[in-house]
Amino acid sequence: MFGRIRVIELMSVNKYILYLQLCVIWTLNKILFVFVFSAISLCEARKHDPIFSFFKKKPNEDDRILNFGFGSINDNRELMWNYTNRDPDYLFDDDEVPFEYREPYRPGTKITDKSFLIIPNISKADFEKLNTSKPLNELENACLPVYQAYRSYYTILGYTILALKGVDIQPSITYIMMNYPTKEIQKYPDGTMYEDSEIDIEQPVCESYSVGNNNAIPYVVHKYGVVGTDCFPNTAVPGSTTECSQKDGKFEKYLVGYKQGIFQGDADVMKEALIKFGPVYVYGSHEIFIGWD
Numbered sequence: 001m002f003g004r005i006r007v008i009e010l011m012s013v014n015k016y017i018l019y020l021q022l023c024v025i026w027t028l029n030k031i032l033f034v035f036v037f038s039a040i041s042l043c044e045a046r047k048h049d050p051i052f053s054f055f056k057k058k059p060n061e062d063d064r065i066l067n068f069g070f071g072s073i074n075d076n077r078e079l080m081w082n083y084t085n086r087d088p089d090y091l092f093d094d095d096e097v098p099f100e101y102r103e104p105y106r107p108g109t110k111i112t113d114k115s116f117l118i119i120p121n122i123s124k125a126d127f128e129k130l131n132t133s134k135p136l137n138e139l140e141n142a143c144l145p146v147y148q149a150y151r152s153y154y155t156i157l158g159y160t161i162l163a164l165k166g167v168d169i170q171p172s173i174t175y176i177m178m179n180y181p182t183k184e185i186q187k188y189p190d191g192t193m194y195e196d197s198e199i200d201i202e203q204p205v206c207e208s209y210s211v212g213n214n215n216a217i218p219y220v221v222h223k224y225g226v227v228g229t230d231c232f233p234n235t236a237v238p239g240s241t242t243e244c245s246q247k248d249g250k251f252e253k254y255l256v257g258y259k260q261g262i263f264q265g266d267a268d269v270m271k272e273a274l275i276k277f278g279p280v281y282v283y284g285s286h287e288i289f290i291g292w293d
Contacts, residue, residue: 063265064099064272073223079181079201079216084189091192097261104275105164111271117291118163118279131170131228132158140234143206146173153217155288156281157226161254163278163290169228169254174237177204179224181216206236218260225253 070092071081083091109116119127127133132155141147146154150173157171181201188194201216224241231249232238238245263273271292273280280289 066261067094078183109275115293144209159279172232175232225256
């Protein structure tokens with residue numbers, strides 16, 4: 001029987017921002033599929049088996065590995081997957097970074113600590129006052145991609161910036177929308193079963209939402225970072241992202257060079273990810289974990 005985890009909500013149910021309280025430690029065969037944002041440029045990456053083997057890992061294998069997907073946006077705003085220089089037998093390898101390569105972003109923190117929170121000693125009332133914790137207003141909800149991102153990437157980006165940079169912002173999803181890639185290009189080496197392809201990407205607008213729009217958000221963040229709504233409000237897509245559309249806004253980019261990483265593991269692995277990489281988003285349950293007590 002699996003161990004149980006009790007959660008205490010710090011926000012409304014719709015936001016899925018949860019404070020993790022461990023009642024018992026999960027057994028090793030309790031597998032999670034979760035992601036965090038991390039600066040891969042600061043890590044020494046190494047190769048491993050093809051990506052499909054990640055999902056076939058045995059429960060007793062070492063899960064303390066962060067897997068980074070391939071691909072990036074170039075200066076022409078094209079999302080590139082260029083496999084031409086890769087071994088044809090291992091085209092779809094991820095880069096991976098073992099947890100042991102990273103130190104806690106808050107020095108001295110350990111997974112054996114009785115409690116941990118991305119913001120030390122903050123009360124529930126003060127947590128709800130954070131900019132990232134604030135609910136969208138009516139005009140922001142009317143921009144459909146903003147509404148959708150609010151239930152996923154909005155909060156993981158905001159709390160990651162808070163944990164790693166100490167800055168509390170409301171992430172501008174419209175800034176991300178304006179920097180969306182225009183094409184998806186895949187190039188393969190000769191002699192493989194795959195053919196090169198080039199596909200135009202539908203540009204997100206406030207009036208409609210495409211199911212695939214969220215897929216490129218991690219690549220946009222890696223290339224262009226995240227700015228606050230004081231610079232680009234979440235009510236309309238800006239005509240340009242070279243300067244703030246708001247007169248008194250602060251044009252500062254956060255998380256440039258950071259990539260979305262995926263890992264699996266038990267409660268101890270989750271705790272190690274929290275102290276080394278920041279908040280963790282859990283697939284399936286759509287929960288964001290920010291600490292334990």
